[in-house]
Amino acid sequence: MKRLIFFWLLLISPILLAQPKETWRKLFNEKDLSGWKVLNGKARYEVQDKMIVGTTVANEPNSFLVTEEQFGDFILELEFKIDEGTNSGIQFRSESKADYQNGRVHGYQYEIDPTARAWTGGIYDEARRDWLYPLEYNPQAKKAFKAGQWNTARIESIGTTLRTYINGIPAAHVVDNKTLKGFIALQVHSVNTPEEAGKHVYFRNIRIHTSNPKSSPLDSIFVVNLIPNTLSDQELKNGLTLLWDGKTTNGWRGAYKEKFPDKGWIIEDGVLSVVKSGGGESVNGGDIVAVKQYGAFDLQFEFKLTEGANSGVKYFVTESEGNKGSAIGLEYQILDDTRHPDAKEGVVGNRTLASLYDLIPSVKIQRGQRKIGEWNQGRIVVHPDNRIEHWLNGYKVVEYQRGTPIYQALVARSKYAIWPNFGMADKGFILLQDHGDALSFRSIRIKELK
Numbered sequence: 001m002k003r004l005i006f007f008w009l010l011l012i013s014p015i016l017l018a019q020p021k022e023t024w025r026k027l028f029n030e031k032d033l034s035g036w037k038v039l040n041g042k043a044r045y046e047v048q049d050k051m052i053v054g055t056t057v058a059n060e061p062n063s064f065l066v067t068e069e070q071f072g073d074f075i076l077e078l079e080f081k082i083d084e085g086t087n088s089g090i091q092f093r094s095e096s097k098a099d100y101q102n103g104r105v106h107g108y109q110y111e112i113d114p115t116a117r118a119w120t121g122g123i124y125d126e127a128r129r130d131w132l133y134p135l136e137y138n139p140q141a142k143k144a145f146k147a148g149q150w151n152t153a154r155i156e157s158i159g160t161t162l163r164t165y166i167n168g169i170p171a172a173h174v175v176d177n178k179t180l181k182g183f184i185a186l187q188v189h190s191v192n193t194p195e196e197a198g199k200h201v202y203f204r205n206i207r208i209h210t211s212n213p214k215s216s217p218l219d220s221i222f223v224v225n226l227i228p229n230t231l232s233d234q235e236l237k238n239g240l241t242l243l244w245d246g247k248t249t250n251g252w253r254g255a256y257k258e259k260f261p262d263k264g265w266i267i268e269d270g271v272l273s274v275v276k277s278g279g280g281e282s283v284n285g286g287d288i289v290a291v292k293q294y295g296a297f298d299l300q301f302e303f304k305l306t307e308g309a310n311s312g313v314k315y316f317v318t319e320s321e322g323n324k325g326s327a328i329g330l331e332y333q334i335l336d337d338t339r340h341p342d343a344k345e346g347v348v349g350n351r352t353l354a355s356l357y358d359l360i361p362s363v364k365i366q367r368g369q370r371k372i373g374e375w376n377q378g379r380i381v382v383h384p385d386n387r388i389e390h391w392l393n394g395y396k397v398v399e400y401q402r403g404t405p406i407y408q409a410l411v412a413r414s415k416y417a418i419w420p421n422f423g424m425a426d427k428g429f430i431l432l433q434d435h436g437d438a439l440s441f442r443s444i445r446i447k448e449l450k
Contacts, residue, residue, distance in 0.1 A: 024077075025207065027076075028052060036068065040062055041057070054203075062126075063190075064105045078203055080202060080204075082200070088189055090153060091183070121153070130367055137394065154168075160180075163215065174223075252289065252291065255326075287327055292429075293427040294427060298446065298447040298449060302376065302441065304440045305336050305373070307336060309439045310340050312333050314433065328419055332378060354398065359410045363398070388400055388402060
């Protein structure tokens, strides 16, 4: 037996030796700030007991202690601790350019948030696109941060995949190709009053692995994929498919029709757009529907408005009411609230952007608003128990349950009262509306829920 074991050890030893080992190196020498520099604000950064200690200074903008070295693919690990009453973050693949807001640091940020919001580990796009991955997408991760104690942050930045962890718990997962290389920086957040000055954030055991880094095994958390009309490995594992392939009309047809409309819709550069007609609902190309019907699902889509535009994404569309203009269904309203008169119609704003049209107004979150001409991320989640959510740019803005007495009362007081069992089909079509205004869709993804 001993000879057999010895034989197998000889056989597998070369294989074991050939396995690549993670090669870590320190980013901070634990003595001084060599290899780092301060940008933007004048917060204090000092070395104490092998730690970098950042201290807030009143009336200073966000300050950043920045690596002089640039990094593309890497795994970064460090420990941090933060005082109550302040905020911080870890920049990665970030930049500072003279021609961009006078050198303001911008790029991806691992959020450090000791407040009740608890978004530590979320991904923010500093001075650029705002929140990419608020932890409302992953509520379980909100429990991982330890207030007043040392926490471990891990950032995996490999190719177009950005993944974060807090104390070993997966926090955020973003797929994006906006910036593929940049510096790492430690933030001290701006404060405006003397009372807020003197708050501290501590960093220690800062190390990085850059030699052919490998991602952690896939998990099951929500993915924000900002590369149009694609699916990442984790999205595929999570059960998502493309509802629109980004190139053709395959899988779609006109509402009440057998084929895709001959006019009124165009596909160009991975974007599906309604052609402005100047008319009303469905007078040009008309609405389009996905050919498959869905019951419980998670639908994700991007949309871009033009000035004054009106449209919607409808679900549980049955086409049972006959061909009378736009098909009937529950509707995620898409609207330029500022310029389109429909925003002032209905009751208490229930015809505004992301509302359940004519039934429930969406919560208005300023940071969730995008300018006209910018892409928005919409999401409709229909749970198997008929709970339904509308999301806009990372924020849940509508939540209801169809079939309840409250739901029935809302329908009875709406324009839908004339339709028996409105919105109550077991399954229905998903519809993109032609309201006569120019607007665009892309990255339409769906997951069936069970």
